[in-house]
Amino acid sequence: MSEKAEKRVNGKMGAPLGWIRQHWGELAVVVGLILFPYIFGLLSGTSVSQGATKFWQGQLIVMFIMAVYAMSYDLLLGYTGILSFGHAAFFGGGAYAMALFLTHVAPKVTDSYRIMVGSINIADLLMLLAGFLLAVLVAVLLGLLFSAVSSRVKGAYFAMITLAMGQAIHILSKATDFVDWTGADEGLHGVPVPIWLNPTQFRLRFYFIALAFMLIMYLITRRIVNSPTGRVFVAIRENESRVRMIGYNPAVYRSIAFVTAAVIAGLAGGLYALWTMSATPSMTSSALTINALIMGILGGIGTLIGPMLGAVLREFLGHFFYQWFGARWPLVFGVLFILLVLFLPYGIVGTWRLRRLELRQGWQRFLRLFKPEKE
Amino acid sequence: MTGDSPEREVILEARNLRKEFGGLVAVEDVSGKIYAHTLHSIIGPNGAGKTTLFNLLSGTMPPTRGQIFFKGKDITHQPPYRMVHQGLGRSFQITNIFPNLTVLENIRLAAQAMGHDSFKLFQHASRFQRYEDRAREVIKVVGLQGLEPVLARNLAHGQKRKLELGIMFAGDPEILLLDEPTAGMSSEQVPELLEILQRIMARGDKTIVLVEHRMDMVMSISDFITVMHLGQILAEGTPQEIAANPLVQKAYLGALYGDLGAT
Incomplete structure (x- = not known):
């Protein structure tokens, strides 16, 4: 054993300290995000709930929600190897479920039942939970529908079918037949969100x-990709026919991947509806699906954290590019995207991990030059 | 595929199996039995229909006509993923592994398929130590020790063939169907693989069906041999009987010997 390694073992810290040392990067990000509003307020001299601080909190809220949305897509594309072009249907489905429920059902219930605890009506809270449950239910049904319809086709046909189904949901959300419920092209606005929220x-x-x-969804998704089921997802991505020959039914696992991704995207959609207090056809549009793809590729698919970072980057650049270049900002963004794909084909996180591995291996080879071989 | 031992238990049986590709009859009404705990080889020149027969037996292809029985049960139209759970494992002529997963994970996945934990979405895979233990045990059987953390695509060809065997063996099948396991191997690697097969046979609870075109290889290790020619069975029997069979000698060893790739 080398001297350094020996020192490492002997100097082993207590379990919690060791855990903190192992995850210091993630912890620093979490602490930073918790402190962000206060530090930003301090630096810009504004109060925590006003002006620029408030504005940037709003920007970050959108980033958090989009990060979860991009991460849910990574479960399909990055882990199971499913290239679906209908992902916005899940997000929009969740958003519409929440908005429709809060607009048309919840007020009737909360008007007749009031369970006050302090200044909060518990009925409001229950309705909110019911809204999320409904979003989950809609997402599960959509996920099952997508996997059932598309399970028999592969490759380009699969992409076309998911695109068609995504567009069908989009058209449904714009349909004038349901204008009283959904507001058709306009969408639902002024959704009655509980006052305290x-x-x-x-x-x-x-x-x-x-x-x-975002943090909870990240932890859950990370656990899912590391679970026995998640390992089968990865195997399907790598070699689907072999998965079948070792005794798994790939269709079942693809359905599970679809439904889980749909539920996560649906929950993100539900929260997004609360944030914007609306549900509009843009939330089911193919542009949003493409955004999931862009975010994933920017950050690096198959890494979970990558697409989240990609979502943050996409929102960030979107904000500043709009300021600098006006309505033509996607043109500039497109050029940047092409350059990124050319120079970082595995995305930011994917490329960084590869480089880190190479660096570490190179460093080990370098050190070995100066050390006599020992057992 | 009949041998001369009526007292033996039949594990796999084919009845009038036929496979047509358009106008071409690849397998023409083949019937036969495979006895438990034997190593049974199917040989024949290229185009004799042995790989097609093999694909029918392993459920990868549906037959045009005929039936397949595994331990007396009709399995003709079962999906392949269910066959594995009943005890039928197969390997592929073209190496078929998970190239971007480690050797350990390749085999661990196959072991996990046999358990009932593959739908546990919210538990970490490392909690299921038994699959990893099983994988390490299999790695020893196929002789890949020390290569556990290596990505499968970085293995040498012979090692990939062993991994292929390991993936199949991890499912603990009763019968192993091997499609030319030595395909593309150098002549130094072949004895090593034969040793693994003999190690598996020595356990006494496995049956191996081997499709090969190298006749020299199967002669030494087989209990029974079926010789195929133009989609039909030309001869069957023990290696001695096959070697002594005038029909085989004439048609196969004589005229076709050059096509066999045997040296």
């Missing part, structure tokens, strides 16, 4: 809810 009034509270949502 109003994103304009209680921005900071909403910020922490969105942050917690």
Whole structure:
């Protein structure tokens, strides 16, 4: 054993400290995000709930939600190897489920039942939970529908079918037949969100809810990709026919991947509907699906954290590019995207991990030059 | 595929199997039995229909006509993923592994398929130590020790063939169907693979069906040999009987010997 390794073993810290040392990067990001509104407020000299601080909290809330959305797509594309062009249907489905429920059903219930605890009506809270449950239910059904319809086709045909189904959901959300319910082209606006969750009034509270949502969804998704089922997902990505020959039914696992990804995207959609207090056809559009793809490729698919980073980057660049280049900003973004794909084909996180591995191996080879071989 | 031992238990049986590709009859009404705990080889020149017969037996291709029985049960129209759970494992002539996964994960996945934990979405895979233990055991059987963390695509060809065997063996099949396991191997690597096969046979609870075109290889290790020619069975029997069979000698060893790739 080398001297350094020996020191490492002897100097082993207590379990919690060791854990912190192992995950210091992630912890630093979480602490940074928790402190962000306060530090930003301090630096810009504005109060935590006003002006630029409030504005940037809003930007970050959108990033958090989009990060979860991009991550859910990674479960399909990066882990199971499913290239679906209908992902916005899940997000929009969740958003519409939440908005429709809060607009048309919840008020009737909360008007007749009031269970006050302090200043909060518990009925409001229950309706909110019911809204999320409904979003999950819609997502599960959509996920099952997508996997059932597309399970028999492969490659380009698969992409076309998922695109067609995504567009069908989009057209449904714009349909004038349901204008009384969905608002058709206009969408639903002014969704009655509980007062204590109003994103304009209680921005900071909403910020922490969105942050917690993102962290929890990340932990759950990371666990899923590391579970026995997640390992089968990866195997399907690598060699589907072999998966069948070792005794798994790939169709079942693809359905599971679809449904889980749909549920995560649906929950993100539900929260997004609360944030914008609306549900509009743009939330089911193919442009949003393409965004998931762009975010994933920017950050690096198959890494979970990559697409989340990609979502943050996409929103960030979107904001500044719009300021600098006006309505033509996607043109500049497109050029940047092409350059990124050319120079970082595995995305930011994917490329970084590869480089880190190469660096570490190179360093080990370098050190071995100066050390006599020992058993 | 009949041998001369009526007291033996039949594990796999084909009845009038036929496979047509358009106008071409690749397998023409083949019937036969494979006895438990034997090593049975199917040989024949290229185009004799042995790989097609093999694909029918392993459920990868549906037959045009005929039936397949595994331990007395009709399995003709079962999906391949279910066959594995019943005890039928197969390997591929063209190496078929998970190239971007490690050797350990390749085999661990196959072991996991046999358990009932593959639908546990919210538990970490490392909690299921038994699959990893099983994988390490199989790695020893196929002789890949020390290569556990290597990505499968970085293995040498012979090692990939062993991994292929390991993936199949991890499912603990009763019968192993091997499609030219020595395909593309150098002549130094072949004895090593034969040793693995003999190690598996020595356990006494496995049956191996081997499709080969190298006749020299199967002669020494087989209990029974079926010789195929133009989609039909030309001869069957023990290696001695096959070697002594005038029909085989004339048609196969004589006229076709050059086509066999045997040296």
